[in-house]
Amino acid sequence: MPMDFSLTDEEQMVLDAAAEFARRGLLGKERDHEREGCVSDASRKSFAESGLDLLSTTLPGTNSDGMDLSWPARIQALTILARTDAAAAMALWLPGTTAALAKSLGAPADAVAGLGQSRLVDAVGETSAPCSALPMAGASRILDLDREGRWGIAEVTPSPSEAMALHAAGPRSADSVAWLAQGQVEAEAAHELRHLLRLVGSALLVGLARASTDYTAAYVQERVAFSKPLSHHQGVAFIVAEMAIRTTGCELLLDRAGWDLEQGQSRTGTDAWLEACETALWVTDQAVQLLGGHGYMKDHPVEKWMREARTITLLWGGVDAARADAARDLDLGAES
């Protein structure tokens, strides 16, 4: 039905399952995951048992998970997980997506096994670029993809890395190593996958933005300053309203990007990423700000969300590569 925002019963059921997994498998374990530098085996097992892992392995136009689920719903499911623990959501979700991308590029099965993270790089050369504090999700292989369609899978021997955030996704560093497999696809095909990957990353950021907005909205109603709740100070109320506007808008843009992807128009995925980066950085910062000194302390989750937003926005080429990719179809100048 055109111009319709409703979900099917099956989609709602999957989102309920995601919320239930987030409540049982992730909620309350965020700091444990961060301290231990990985997602617990129990959480991984629970994720697989829920069947949600299948959602991460399906690309548009395929139906490898056997579920008749729209892409907006798939993205919403990841967003729900990220609201509770974005780093854990990344560790659980990304390996499946990376493997699916590698398969679609034509990578041999023995190279695909053990893939964890992917990178959108400027150029895939003779050796892979070193990685630093890259969340590897417990894996030892990475997939690189550049704008011209060149790709490569590298086996790395990562060493633990001191990182600002995303500890649950196992940040690792590694020097340059040789490729296990390399290949090239058409530039257009590569860009579709780059847009798609960014859409998945956007879900993590929008989950963080929603968590921050809701947490802050609850906090400002409880916290009293100058004899009235913070929420009754207009300077505070307007910021919370703005957080809600931007977060809601971003959620809708993700829905739109997911739907566009199904229609064969993938570029909105990069648009969603750029908007999600801008929104998550601003919203998580405001959350810390409105909680004041409490926001800076680890007693509240907002400081973690701010660190995570800052770190996630650096992945997959960050915002600069995304801007360049988004501008391709503007048809401006000699080269976009």
Place this chain on the structure above:
Amino acid sequence: MDFQIDPSFEPIRQMLGWLGKSKLRPLGIEADRQGGPLPPDHPFFKEVLSMGMTGGFVGKLKDNKVPRDDDGRPRRTSRRAVVLAEEAAYWDRGMATSLPGPSLGGAPVMLTGTDAQKEHYLGMFKDKTTPRWGAFAMSEPGAGSDVARIRTRAKRDGDSYVLSGEKCFISNGARASWAVVWATIDPALGRSGHRAFLVDQGTPGFTVACIEKKMGLAASETASLVFDGCRVPESALLGGEEAYAGKGGFKSAMKAFDMTRPLVAAMGVGMGRAAYDETLRVARERFTGPSSWRLSRVQDRLVRVRRKLEMGRMLAWKAAWLADHKRPNAVEAGMAKAYCAQLGLEAASLGLEVLGESGGASDYLVEKIFRDVKALDIVEGTQQIQRVVIARRLIGYTEDRGRSTGASEASTSNGSGAKDSSNGSADTAEDSSTHTPAGATHV
């Protein structure tokens, strides 16, 4: 989810596109150069009327149920309206506002009017030979965003009311056949004293003081109205007295805004899209050589505006979709309105910057759009008022009524923002919203 534009809207959207290109935009530019709206007897209005185009709601709502089409689907009145509003504003928002029809007056008549009032005041627009307009008269010199402070008085006198006061910034106010005029029967009653009256043009005591000169939107007539002992019959009370139980009058106005704010948001998207298209056209002309430092800056900003236009469109559509399903949408309508009005201005500003120092010259469309679009950030509740509406719903924000409100009172509001604010210091839409209050999942 399905974000395809409803195919049933396409014929009229295409017709609007043709009309926009051939009439709305050139006539809008002509009005801008002349500094005032086209006269009501301009042949364009008859022509557009004969094409079936009208401005404002002329449909019907039955009871309080979700209106459905023959196929059982919820009627797409609001979704259709946002699609067409975006398209019309893309070509010229001032001309779109001037289209014959009930304008903003249509929504309150449709929502609150008695059957007889709907029949008479909306029925007159079925005549496709004579251009007619309606108007919505709320703002006053001392009550803009703060509509609770309206001071136009309505005094009961036998079986009639006598209206006295001034109204300003009224779209199509001078040419309207009738206006929905908001007044108070007693300022001490606050919002519960509000009443709306259907006042016919030509009623003794009802005069047009002036047509305003504005920064932009010259094609749209903006009038100041004066009511000086203007006597109207009891039957002119919109919806009858029973419609005003509690704060029914105020609620009626707010409900109208919940329907119209998504339209204003869609207009912001439409005007922003026009500015974007024009900017891209100019940029393509200017950046034909090798990459330069300026090119990458322009590209970055173009893609930024493009994605924000899409986001704004989705906000407007979501608010309209909720309205079509009779679900509370005050927050979503406020979000869409606050976001898209600013967005339109950002898009126009980008266009001016790409043009450089020549951007200020009136030879360029974006210069006009820049002046036109600012109005959207002010009409139907400024961006600040939208944030008040949103904050009340989400976090129970209330205006300062002393310094002892206390946390316990706020927590009992449970984020619904359902507190009365009888000092009337702001427009704070109150209806039966069930918007879920924000809640922390991490503690």
